[in-house]
Amino acid sequence: MPPEEDQSSHGHVILPEPTRSPWWSLGRRLLIGVGIIAFTVLLVWIDRGGYRDNNDPPGYHIDLIDALYYTTVTLSTTGYGDIAPVAPHTRLINAFIITPLRIAFLVLLIGTTLEVLATQGRRMFRIARWRSHMTEHVVIVGYGTKGRSAVDTLVNNGIQRQSIVVVDKGGAAVSDAHADGLAVVTGDATRSGVLQRAGIEQASQVIITTDRDDSNVLSTLTVRQLNPNAYIVASVREHENASLMRQSGANSVITSSDAVGRLLGLSSLSPTLGTVMEDLLTYGEGLEVAERDLLVAEVGQQPQSLPDQVIAVVRDENVYRYFDPTVTQLARGDRLIVVRPARELPWAPRPGTHGEETDSEDA
Template sequence: MPDETESATGLGIKFPAVRHSPWWVLTRRILVAVGILAFTVFLVYVDRKGYVDNSDPTNEISLVDAMYYTTVTLSTTGYGDIAPASQGARLVNAFVITPLRIAFLVLLIGTTIEVLASQGREMFRAARWRKRMDQHVVVVGYGTKGRSAIATLIGNGLSREDIVVVDPTSSAIQEANNDGLTVVVGDATRRDVLRRAGVAKAQQIIITTDRDDSTVLSVLNARQLNSSAYIVAAVREGDNVALVRQSGADAVVTSSDAVGRLLGLSAVSPALGSVIDDLLSYGDGLEVAERELLVPEVGKQPQQLPDQVIAVVRDQTLHRYYDPVVTQLARGDKLIVVRPAKELPWAPRPGTHNEDTADDE
């Protein structure tokens, strides 16, 4: 039954759906069917004097006769041996039992109707989703790296509806749907799969495949479909960084090297390793963030700001805080800062209390 599994459009796209136990669905339908039968038997038996039994000379309608009439009537068999004779019985049949008959028939073929209706809904939903998908984020792979990247994006204010996951594995599809994410089913090395994910209109593309050769092909196809999207890719080996960059990635993260450096730092200095791990984790302790320059901060030195400024982005160029070029902050600058993950009374987040940014002036 369609409400027991993830909703599927048949077009390789799966949306998160409400899930019910098969026993819950079956029990609900049985109870509804029994309720309709029992209610109809009750109506017929209460008004039994308004019915005639052509096969019984006494014309007496018993409880068994009422049950028999109900089953043949609701199933539209209608042998005609028992029939409503009085005006009241005929009115009840016309305005009460007939709607109950329709409801009973819909219940009997409910699964087929549900499947057809579900497919229609999902096709309409997919069409509406394609029209809405613009400037979204495509994440290739829903493994550990993909889930962490999405958690960071959501933690920084991105809506789940603006994220599309691409993955071919059933376990990842189920996990992503359970997390409220839309999934395009397929291999990201194939261009048609990336097209279904709306890569051509995406603002950012994050590629986290398990193999570096798949990453290269995914980056090549994504870049050919979208020349302006910002593509971030993860590779296992540092030797493949240059190749992935040549394929079109704007940023490449070497997972094995990053883990190795963190292990080395933790061995040399456990405290230093803890700080680096804290900066990479979201939601607690310290975080690294980018924010706008505020109007009162224009002309100041990076060291004079309440946040710990570690870099300044000026004219799309990254400068370290000690670079002479950014000795004085100017309008249009963006700040890379280290700050508390949560706003605290003693460390309020600049720019979160309706302050004017330097770009607003």
């Protein structure tokens, strides 16, 4: 693994691997190799009377060191010939036991080398294939608590994990992202080279949520320079930095300290109101805040008359509160911000939207 400063400067793509740790595989092979050597040494030592060392006087039997020496030069196919089996049964043992052990030992060494090379090649191929399919994806900068919550929300609303790329400097965040089945680019997101490895030019959305406002601002500037069309959502810890974040190119800015402070204040003033707000922010339980298309049958109606609890209307990229006179009557192309039961997938299109009915109406 390259040193951390190299990762921050250049960035490395790491795809989640379903296999065991390479250290486990290497340790297992090492134990097998040691086992083969130990068994062969024991076999030679037990039958030491059937061997002759040409450097020793006649009648002298090999000792334990000679057995270890003979084993290593035999299994490695070096074969100096100074120690040789002379008894018939010893030669049979060498032919039918030690020779297969020698072959197994060589296969073990060669197999380990080939596996390392194959793993590198397979990793390069997977990354190349991943890059070729990575377009209109979501880039998450920073995989802390906020980053994980953002990913959970996206996945629960239909975004595939394969369409999400995490950019983080490394450490525990990389392990957490791998455990969640996400591709990771390790490095500093303020550097254009790191973001380019995450395919930032083809990304449709970017969520920036590191624990430092200055890093978030620099990352936003870099993302906007590389991709003028991406929709950028960024978080800031302090409210005074929100305007700076918008000037840097963020489309939406979330002030984490203010949001938490308001929720704490509401919970203190009205515990029930705090419970409702927490319910709205918790996915999969009770109520959800969602955006949906306007149904054909709803054109011309008032927002208050719809079955869903409409809280805002999106018209021409502008957001109007449901009581605003501008949206007294809903028009074709509007989108609704609603509160609906959590059992309904919030972002899923409903039957009867304009896009689905256009052909039938024109016909």
